[in-house]
Amino acid sequence: MIIQNLSLLNFKNHTERNFEFSPQINCFVGNNGVGKTNILDALHYLSMAKSFLGNTDLNNIKTEQDFFTLEGHIFNGEKIDIIKIQQPKEAKKIIKKNDKSYDRIADHIGFLPSVIISPYDSNLISDSGESRRRFLDSMISQTDSDYLFNLIQYQKTVQQRNALLKSFAKNRYFDANNLEIYSEPLIKFGSKIFLKRQEFTNSILPLIQNYYEIISNGNEKVTVNYQSDLQLSVQENEPNQNFRHLLHENLDKDRALTYTSKGVHKDDLLFEMNGNSLKKMGSQGQQKSFLIALKLSQMNRIKELTGKTPVLLLDDIFDKLDDSRVSQLIELVNQEHFGQIFITDTNKDRTENVVKRINEESKIFDL
Template structure:
């Protein structure tokens, strides 16, 4: 699977662009703020129906404009796939596959597998547990529609229970007749989510360790520990036991919505003890493991987006990352960088075909001199 063409109108700072891409490495070069990362975000949007960076779709519309459009033509299983995404201010966004609108956006997830690796992924390590749950859920949801449905159902049940807790006004007797129903449903749905997450982490960890070992040169030991309330006993009994506390707080304190991954480097939390380069190596290895996991499931490689990754990696780690990217596992890659010569030296070493695009103040122009396409 690969992206052949991308058309943009009023997406962030890119007012208009029509671009054709190659299988191999497509490079966006320009100063910070020029719009390189916005191009990656547009490609990400076509896979996930949302931005990688902005949770509010209206913020993606170019200043003073009334709409944005992102269109992509892919080749998937030797068949063309035309994907359309559009949004007008104060209206619901449209998402179409081959001119047919999706009744639910969740039906699109998994059609165009993609992995994005960005400096912002350090949030996986340094931020709260919600970032790590989003990572796990995002990977599983691409390959397991039932999991995505269970996750959406769980969140609806959780919202209902939290609303009920707030309505109790400090008195459990007010909601006793209703709370047991929500406790039972939350426990049942949560168990299915927990079982799938546990299986995923067990499958992901050795692959992650393999990539981390390669990039780091084998000098560091890494581990992932999955923590969940479901490991500590009957979750329904926990919900009953913590009811008084939950009423006071106004939200549910037990369940899979509190799950977390403990990320260890040489037996210590990488969040606290890891250097900037070690943290970067950690999340790159996590994302490459995600890539291999999706590739194994779909039988073809996802599109890979690499946003400004070669800063803050020492030369040895950077070289090993280049060697990985040059392997046959990766087919279509999009890379951004501020330094053209550095990126040109990097992509030449991969042995893959490559094409360069110059990005300046939202304008994108193909660099005809820096293309290798056999």
């Protein structure tokens, strides 16, 4: 999938911009505040129909304007499709493909897959397990509709069980048989989620290790461990039995806390380097190298499972990485045919030295 061009109108700090892209590497360079990341965000809109920065659609309309419009021409190897996104201030967002509006915005997701690597990824290391679970769920759900169904049903069941536990506490009453109604669906859906997460982690780990070794020149050894209550409960091969044991063992605790304290909704990924916590022992450069390896592995899996090569968006990759690691990264993604790449940087000379040496067909846009 190649984005041939992009047009922006009243998007964030850009009144009007038009770009013709290289099918390989494209770089946006300029001082902080000129809107480099905003252009990447516009490209992310073409892919996911939303901002990767978490901004609401209305907040992305340029100040004192009534709408924004984004348009991109996408070449899929056979034909060109035109994606147009319009957000009026007083109406809902409209997404069109070849002048035909989608009935549901969700129907657009997956047409133009993308992966973004940005400074905001650091929350995968620094935040609680919730961020890492979201990463797992997002990755698996994109390629497995059954997983998404099981996840939704499990989350609903946990909410219902928690509501009943709170009701018991409020009314100073407890009915174990009534609470038991939620055990079977928790076990059914939770066990399937556990197995899928375990399978995903096992499949992506060798990719992460390979990419990290290339980016870091083999100086450190990283690993990812999937941690779940279902693994730690009892020595059983059957997750259903593990989950049943967990619920029974923690019944009194759940009653006191008024929420379900154990289950796959507490799962986590442990990131380690040379046997130590990456969060505690890794430098900022090492952590960023790991996150890049994680996202490249994500791209690899999307391509493997969907047959589409995602667009790669690299926001401020020179930050906290030395030039050697950046060169390794750019050369890696170029050699392995990851597809089209978009990069932001503040230093034009540095970008030209790295990118032009690797690919003469790259384009540099000076903002």
